[in-house]
Amino acid sequence: MKNFKIKAPLFILIILCFLGCKSTTQWKGQEPIKKVSTQTVPIQRQYKGVFDLGDGIFMSNDYSGARMNGVARTNDSLLSVLITPENLPINPSPWYGFKIWSETEKDQYVKLTYNEDAFHRYFPKLSKNGSTWEALDSLRYTSVKKIFNERELAESITMKLSLSKDTLWISAQELITSSEVDGWTNKKLMTNSFVTKSTIGESNQGRPINLLKIGESNDQKMIMVISRQHPPEVTGFLAMQAFIETISGETDLAKRFRAVYNTYVVPLVNPDGADNGHWRHNYGGVDLNRDWESFNQPETRAIRDFMREKVTETGGKFYFGVDFHSTWEDIFYTISPELKGNMPGLVPKVISGLEDEFPGYKPNIRPSPGTGTKINSTAFFFFEFGAESFTYEVGDNTPLEFVRKKGEVTALKLMEQLLK
Ligand SMILES: [Zn+2]
Structure with missing residues (x-):
């Protein structure tokens, strides 16, 4: 896998055409994020039986x-x-x-x-x-x-x-609750000596917020990966799995990467939401991806505290942060390219690398105006730590083979760029 090059079969080309050839009519994405209260409110529990x-x-x-x-x-x-x-x-x-x-x-x-x-x-x-x-x-x-x-x-x-x-x-989508996520981390990742798992906090209902560390570096260079703030967004989670498995893989590139960068991963930010079959919120009735400025919820606080303590303890830097989601269609929500973090130009280079790898694919990229407000996770990664970041959105119905391939190629392009 040293010289990774995809021989795109016909069906992938058809999918790409479906996803990318309509570039003149690309979806404009969701409305800009608005600040809302993230104080805990009551939720309605299901009668189970x-x-x-x-x-x-x-x-x-x-x-x-x-x-x-x-x-x-x-x-x-x-x-x-x-x-x-x-x-x-x-x-x-x-x-x-x-x-x-x-x-x-x-x-x-x-x-x-x-x-x-x-x-x-x-x-x-x-x-x-x-x-x-x-x-x-x-x-x-x-x-x-x-x-x-x-x-x-x-x-x-x-x-x-x-x-x-x-x-x-x-x-609604394949069922991936906290026990499936644990099964994946134990079977696919923890079997590697360079992967360790720890708990950085507890959810509202007392479930662990688990953190994986992938790599053997001295923490001077780090990246942050999170997923499933929104429980139904399973296709985003599947892309994250392919991305993480590629970083944990056997390629020379991945080995070189792990010697220089540590990757920190919270694969399931909202375990209560996933296990309770929620549409979007955590057990406090809050959209966690609006709580990265107020930090009223324990799930977001756990990640904030981990990152802050890590930087203070080691003097290292987060160079990149990504948050995997799902929505109507594949789209990347990026930070305004005029704003410079710890590695300016990284995100555009990774995305254009994807474009090179899948001929005919036109990524849908929507930069946020970059006002400095840290309402969502990727704005927090950027404005607090200077980590170049984007929200990686996968379509609800994007074919799963392409979801995995794109997750793999994103990891390869990112590792190449971060090691340059
Ligand atoms: Zn989402």
């Missing part, structure tokens, strides 16, 4: 990562499920997850409905074991459309599910 729906059919939300706020048999052939958020107001990323089984084999219609002003967003994923997932057959899916903020979206959807005694799992 097994629901007997008659006719030998049962449903359950009694597991980590589930979200099903109510279910009713609305007629002989239809079960209606209600999905609501942990609290309001909230950005619309309605996570859902439940299990269903039947005493006899049958096809069953199940409708997903949401609270008013919300809409269906994630195409259903199905699993027979809770760990391998595939999308529902689109022929078994219908929706009722409505216009929400100029996008035509579904206010409800109906799935035709094949039920049997074996449990069928239904989920």
Whole structure:
């Protein structure tokens, strides 16, 4: 893997065309971030259990990562499920997850409905074991459309599910809770002598905020990687996994990188949100990616304190910081290129490296005006530490093979640039 060069198969080229060839109509991204209160507010907890729906059919939300706020048999052939958020107001990323089984084999219609002003967003994923997932057959899916903020979206959807005694799992995206994240770090990363794990704080509900250290350097040069402030943003997490596995890999580049730079990773910033099946917030009812100035929440404070103490103790510098998310389409939210941090030009070079590696791919880059306000994580990394930074957003429906490839290539280009 020394001379890494992708031989892009045809399907990747098609995906790239889908993602990049419409450069004249590239999505402008979300509205600029506004400062909001990040004081703790009450959240609504789900009533968890097994629901007997008659006719030998049962449903359950009694597991980590589930979200099903109510279910009713609305007629002989239809079960209606209600999905609501942990609290309001909230950005619309309605996570859902439940299990269903039947005493006899049958096809069953199940409708997903949401609270008013919300809409269906994630195409259903199905699993027979809770760990391998595939999308529902689109022929078994219908929706009722409505216009929400100029996008035509579904206010409800109906799935035709094949039920049997074996449990069928239904989920907005593949289920990755705190135990799956631990499984990944233990099996894929902790087997390397150059990876160590520590706990830098506790979430609202007392779950550990885990930090991985990857590298064998003296901490004079460091990078910071975080993911899953927003629980449903699984495609961003999958890109982060590929990125981190590449930095932890066997290539000469990765070995040279780890001798000079230590990479610090918080793979799951919001474990309570992931395990409680939240749409977006932590257990304090707060969007953590608006709390990087006020630090009212323990999850953001843990990362702030770790970084500050590290710099004070070692005299070292964070040269780069990245926060992985998911949204409608692939996009990079960067710091204004006029602002100079510890390695000016790093982020544009990494992104243009991606462009070189995937012919025809036109990255969608949206620099923030850079007013110095540290509302979100990457502004905090930049304005507090001078770390060149960006928010790495992966589309909800970006094909997973491309998500991984892009995560790998981003790590390779970054390591090359940081070692120059
Ligand atoms: Zn996000």
